Amino acid sequence: MSIIVFSENRIGKIKKQSLEAVAYATYISKNNSKPVIAISVGNVNNDELAVLAKYGASKIISITDSNWQNHDSQAYTKLIAEIVEKESADTIIFSHSNMGKAIAPRLSVRLKAGLASNVLALPLSYSPYVFKRKSYNGNAFQQMKIKSQKCVITINPNSCDLVESPVSVNITDFTPTTVANAATKVENIDLITGKILLTEASVVVSGGRGLKSSDNWKPLEELAEVLGAGLACSRPVSDEGWRSHEEHVGQTGKIIAPDLYFAVGISGAIQHIGGISGSKVIVAINKDKDAPIFSYANYGILGDAFDVLPKLIESVKKFKSA
Secondary structure (H helix, E strand, C coil): CEEEEEECEECCEECHHHHHHHHHHHHHHHHHCCCEEEEEECCCCHHHHHHHHHHCCCEEEEECCHHHCCCCHHHHHHHHHHHHHHCCEEEEEEECCHHHHHHHHHHHHHHCCEEEEEECCCCCEECCEEEEEEEHHHCEEEEEEECCCCEEEEECCCCCCCCCCCCCCEEEECCCCCCCCCCCCCCCCCCCCCCCCCCCCCEEEEECHHHCCHHHCHHHHHHHHHHCCEEEECHHHHHHCCCCHHHEECCCCECCCCCEEEEECCCCCHHHHHHHCCCCEEEEEECCCCCCHHHHCCEEEECCHHHHHHHHHHHHHHHHHC
């Protein structure tokens, strides 16, 4: 038996969330001695693939055939099912990303496997598996027991510590016997350049309606720059056209889980919290002492953002120059 991890990449670079998924699998492996196998689809060179071995993947199955580079969830389900059978895997792990959320349910049906989605911690039990997962948009937590022989999991970012566990690795080129027959055809990819991807950023600075207008975003941009952070906003801000919808984080926007999240002038509606609740540390800046965001924040600064931000920026600059 083995543990399989579906690894995602962006223009040939392994995503951080995939490294976390491999680390998660390695923690499980230490409890059941099953090897960790990673699947990579796309043009990723061997040096980059070897990064997965730093976190415990002893075998990497690489599919570079252009027919499979279509991001089609139905096609990928067939591909992964073939590899699961070939490798006698009983645990299949995905990131709780758009791709993971699209493939995992299909795969669980195909394999007649239990599905634990939105998992946010290491298993509470390994035989049988018991997972802690988020439900009701993060307002409640559930313990789920998997009774089937096979199990499909999608894990949230920060579900485990990203600790290196280097192993020797065997990188294998794989040609599936399954035919792709993808319903989706990718004709063109337009990449956003010069910006930190919110889903990959370790620090995110986010602004809300409390900033009053699009003209007041410069201090947030400066704070993000000195911190090397991604820049985000709440839904009302993007709806008003103050910022791009690409920067919208929340239940109906991007789901993020940075190490550090600054919520500036954001009241903390539950829809917003649903998108950022995976953050390790949340810092709220708001002049309304009753703002719901303070109930979720690890640190709160009660004050006007236009007074607080310049002082915060100055402090960060002094700290970095010390």
